[in-house]
Amino acid sequence: MNRAQTKLTQGIDWPIVGLYLALVTIGILSIFAAEYRGEGNILGDIIHPTKNYSRQVIWFGVSLVLAAIIWLTDSKFFTATANLAYAGGLLLLLLVLGIGKDVKGSHSWLVIGGFQFQPAELTKLCTNLALAKYLSSQETDFTKLRSRLIAAAIALIPSAIIILQDETGLALVYFSFFLVMYREGLPGILLVIAFSGIVLVLSALLVDKIVLFAIFTVITALVIYFSRREIKRKRSRLAIILGVYAFCSFFVMFVVPFAFTKVLKDYQVRRIEVMLGKENDPKATYNTRQSMIAIGSGGVWGKGYLKGTQTRYDFVPEQSTDFIFCTIGEDFGFAGSIIFLAIYVALLFRIIFVAERQRSTFTRVYAYGVASIIFFHLAINISMTIGLAPVIGIPLPLVSYGGSSLMTFTMLIFILLRLDADRQMVLR
Incomplete structure (x- = not known):
C-alpha cells in the first residue's frame, strides 16, 4: 500500500x-x-x-x-x-x-x-x-x-x-x-518601449500639455548638445533623436487625448482618473x-x-x-x-x-x-x-x-x- x-x-x-x-x-x-x-x-x-x-x-x-x-x-x-x-x-x-x-x-x-x-x-x-x-x-x-x-x-x-x-x-x-x-x-528594448509608453500616458494625464512639450524640447536640446560629437560622426543619430522627440510630442498631444475621448468608455476613463486623483465625484471614488x-x-x-x-x-x-x-x-x-x-x-x-x-x-x-x-x-x-x-x-x-x-x-x-x-x- x-x-x-x-x-x-x-x-x-x-x-x-x-x-x-x-x-x-x-x-x-x-x-x-x-x-x-x-x-x-x-x-x-x-x-x-x-x-x-x-x-x-x-x-x-x-x-x-x-x-x-x-x-x-x-x-x-x-x-x-x-x-x-x-x-x-x-x-x-x-x-x-x-x-x-x-x-x-x-x-x-x-x-x-x-x-x-x-x-x-x-x-x-x-x-x-x-x-x-x-x-x-x-x-x-x-x-x-x-x-x-x-x-x-x-x-x-x-x-x-x-x-x-x-x-x-x-x-x-x-x-x-x-x-x-x-x-x-524577446529583446529587452521592447519592454523598455512599453514601459516608456505607460510613462508617456501618465505624463499626458498629469502634466499640462504645453509644459510637457517644453520639457520634451529641453530634454531633446540637451541630448543633442551632449551628443554633438557622435552626431558629427553619424548624422543618422540626429534623425533618430528628432524622430523620438516628434513621436513623443505627437503621442501626448494627439494620441492620448483621442484615446480618452473616442476609444475608451466613460467608466474606464473615470477609473483611471480615480487612480490619478483627478476624479472628485464621491460615487466614482467610493x-x-x-x-x-x-x-x-x-x-x-x-x-x-x-x-x-x-x-x-x-x-x-x-x-x-x-x-x-x-x-x-x-x-x-x-x-x-x-x-x-x-x-x-x-x-x-x-x-x-x-x-x-x-x-x-x-x-x-x-x-x-x-x-x-x-x-x-x-x-x-x-x-x-x-x-x-x-x-x-x-x-x-x-x-x-x-x-x-x-x-x-x-x-x-x-x-x-x-x-x-x-x-x-x-x-x-
Missing part, C-alpha cells in the same frame, strides 16, 4: 502543493470573514448553502477532482492537445459574443443549465499551452521577427476578443505572456476610498479575525471577489498582509525554480506562463485595492471568490506539477 502511494505521488513538488493549499484555505476563511455578520450560530453560518464561502468550498472540491484527473494524465497529453485546446478556447470566446450573459456590465459569461463560467479565465490556460507548444517547436526560430509576431498573435488574439466582451481587466492579463517571451529571447479605509483601519497587527467592521458592515464593495485583500488587511493588519504576500512570493519563486530545472522547453515556457499570470493578477489586484491601479475587476489568484478563477488556477498549477514530475523522461 505504501509503495503504491509512493509511486502515485512520485515526483510531485510538495512545496507548490503546500503553498497552493495555504492560499486556497486563506481565501475560504477570508470570504467567510467578509460575509460573517456575527449573528446566530457560527457553525450554522459555516455550512450555510447560499453563502459564497460555502460555494467556494464546493468549487475547491471540484478543483481537487480536476487536479487528481490532471495528475493521473500522461504529461504528453498536454503537449499533444495544446493547439486543440487553444482553438477550443477561442471558440468559447466567440460563442460568448453570440449567446453570452451580461453580469455587472460584462458580456463574458456562458450559462449552461444552472452553471455559469467565464471562458476568458479558462482561455488563459489554453493560451499558455499553445504558446509553450509554439515556442518549443523545432521549427520556431525566436530570433526572427516572423516567429515573434506569431507568438504575439497567439497571446493577443484572445485578448482582442475579450475586449469585445467588455472585460478589459481579464484582457490585460494576456499581456503577461510577453514576460514569457522576454525569458525566451470603491477605492472604502478599500483603502478598510486596509488602513487594520493598523500594524489588525483588528483580529472576524472583528473587522468595514468589511462586516458592507462598506467595501465586492469584498468577496475583487476586494478580498481588504478583509485580510483589516483583520490581520500590515504584519498579516506582509506574511500573506510572502506566501505568493514564495509560490512565484518556487515556480521559477521549477521552470529553470526543466529539460523540456515546453515545460519551461509553460511554467513561466503560470508565474507570469499569477504575478500579473497579484500585482494588479493589490494595486487596485490600495489606489495604485484603476479598478478593472481582476481577482486575487486562489483567494477571491469565483469557481471559474479557482478551477483555472488549479489546472494551471497542477498541469505544471504533472509536467515537472515527468521532467526526467521528457526531452525537447
